Amino acid sequence: MQRQWWQASVGYQIWPKSFNDSNGDGMGDIPGILEKLDYLQQLGVDLLWLSPIYPSPLADEGYDISDYCGVDPRFGTMADLERLISETKRRGMRLLLDLVVNHCSDEHPWFQKALADPEGPYGQYFYFRRGKNGAPPCNWRGYFGAGVWSPVPGRADLYYLHLFHEKQPDLNWSNPALRREIYQMVNWWLDKGIAGFRVDAIVNIGKPDSFRDYPADRPDGLADCCNMLAEPSAKAHLAEYLTELRDNTFRPHGAFTVGEVFDTDPAELAAFIGPDGYFSSMFDFAATCCGKSPKGWWAARRPSPTDYRDCCFSSQKAAQGVGFLSNVIENHDEPRGASHYLPLGFEEQPRAQKALAAVTLLLRGLPFLYQGQELGMTNKPFASIHEVDDVNTKGEYAACLAAGLRADDALEVIAHYSRDNARTPVQWSAQANAGFTAGTPWMPVNLRYRSVNAEAQQADPASVLNFYKKLISLRKDPAYKETLVWGDFEPLYTEREGLAAFWRRADKKLLVLSNLSDEAMLLPLPGPVRAVVLNSRQLPPELEQQALILAPWQALVLEME
Template structure:
């Protein structure tokens, strides 16, 4: 595999609205990000993935874009963006934007012109279809619940497709004129100095144009729109679009790209992240899919740490010899990782949090941290559904009620799985509003900020924050880089429940990562003699010269073994 500049980097996702507010209006902004670049550099971040800051009505928090080449005033100005790019460059940090091109906003000029003249050229930028027997064209359910079709404004039987929010009309990628508009926009940003893109919801750009009905899978009589994506021919057509986009934009700029790709056939992984793949990398969503249910959050179950391990190892095996995955514990669409993967009685344990961090960061692939993850931020608690901003959570709340749950039970489900758990403000200090803003935060701060915050952890050597610094520094250390970046990843001791252990080998070095993701102490026999202990999140444990040790609950160690 040809080595690329991004292979040995660490990435960090910023949700701008909740990162840091520089002007006291309660909303995070671009100057706020610039102000925290030194913090990110000290953490060990090389790539920032910036969630949408484009002009938007924020029906879906910026993933409904009304102007791709303008900054929303809530976040600042284009001059602020240029300064962020410049200051990041000074620190050798590259900026990756969010590319949202499956859909735009219904306030985009393209959609406004399409509504004015559905038969005109802009009507072909979207999927406009006649209804069927007084109903929408087909029974697809959108990702946020409800029909994926809404009436075109001013029309009585003409619908537009929106797989997400009704204010997010899907763009018709079958139209070459639309694709050319998108490619021009991508190149405009790359020419400005953006290093690449995280590519949102990209598997959805190819539709089954038959728009057929499928068997209902919930009491609402609708069928999950993802059923359509599995139709023969859809995946093949997707590849043609992605290759054209790469050829016209990414490849000439040598851009770094990370795809949001779900449900990929392992046999086709090379098409996405192989040496000639559509993208540089793609997220490993296998762990995030654990415990989910077609009926929604009402039937979801929290995964065990063994299931988490097995999902990670399954992905590692699939990607071996193919390419690099982007490894995540959490992101803006998921609950907080420590609240999702750790047992309830371990979610306040810093040792458990550092153990989970170690298990993920040192896998083969590119570690992607999400803001606040490095502090061990947890889920929050919503007392009322009115306290929830996220449109997806409101849809799931309604689905829970439809399945017979009480309002309290439905709220409990939302408290566990809501995307707003990841969108509460970053907890910088134990001061007012967690140091996020001098104004009123746009969404409530997690009350535990007085215990969990960056200022306290920066001053404490054994904090979660300082452990993440050690992990990222170890991965880049020239002595271990051959093993921890480009080397093989071999799972070991898989017969042990709740234990996640793997060997990283390369450059004549063998490292063993052992994470006891359980409350049980255990005696472990190793596959070799310990040469040295590189990291240990607890006192005691493995010693050089031995080939076994007693692993304590939630103990994480990184060992060099004798050859």
């Protein structure tokens, strides 16, 4: 595999609205990000992904874009963004933007022109279809729980397609004129100096040739729109579009790209991230998908730490020799990883959070942290559905009620899975509003900020934050970089519940051990220990002759003979 500049990087996702507010209006902004660049540099991350900062009505918190080449005034100005590009480069860091081109906002000029003349040129930028016997064209359910078709205002029996919110009409990639506009926009940003993109919801651009009904899978009589992704014509179109996008934009610029790609057939992995893949990397969402149900959140099962390990290991084996995955615990669309993957009662314990972190940061691939993850931020309590901001959570709450759950039980379900959990302001200090803003935060802060915050953890050598720094520093250490970045992965002791153990091998042999349980484990050692490279506990590990006692929630990295 050819080595690339980005493979030794560590990524960090910034959700700007909740990162840091510089002007006291209660909302994070680009100048606020600039204020925290030194913090990020000290953490050791060097690829910064910004969730959307484009003009938007915020129906889906910025993933409904009304101007692809602008900066939303809420977040600052184009000059602010250009300064951010410059300042990240000065620190040896690189900036990624979010590329959201499956859909745009219904307030985008393209869609406004399409509504004015659905049969005209801009009507071909979207999917307009006639209904069937007074009903929508097909029975697909969108990602937010409602039907994917909405009527065109003033046009009887004419509908437009939106796989997400009704204010996010899907773009018609079968139209070459649309694709040319998108490529021009992508190249415009790359010419401006960004390093690449995180590519949003991209598998959905491959639509089938016909929009047919699928068997209903919920009481609403609708079927999951994901069914269409398996259609042969949809797969063929996706391959065509992604190849063209890569060749006309990413490849000529040497850009880094990471795709938001779910449920990929291992046989198709090389097409996405192989030497001639569509993207540089793609997120590993195996653990994210674990336990999910097509019926909705109410029927989902929370994964255990062993489930998390098994999902990661399966993905590692599938990608080895193919390409680089991007490894994640959480992001802006998921609950906080500590709350989701750690057992109840342990999600707030730093030792457990460190054990989970060691697994993700030391796997083969590109680690991506999400803002606040390095502090051990957890889910926030919800007292009422009226406290919820996220459109997806509201749709899942309605699905809970439709399934017969009482309101209290429905609230308990959505409180765990809600995207709002990841969108509370970053906890910078124990001062008012977690030091996020001098004003009133757009979303209430998690009250744990008084004890869990960056300021306190920076001063504590044993903190979660400082353990993340150690993990990142180890990955970049010249003595271990060859092994931890490019070395092989091999799982070990997979028969043991609650244990993540694996080899990283190249010029050195590193044994990574992480006890994801509250029970001590006696483990045979597969050879002599040359050195203890990393230990999440302050006490030295209990090494016996050819055996090791791994304490509860202890993470170790051993260099072996």
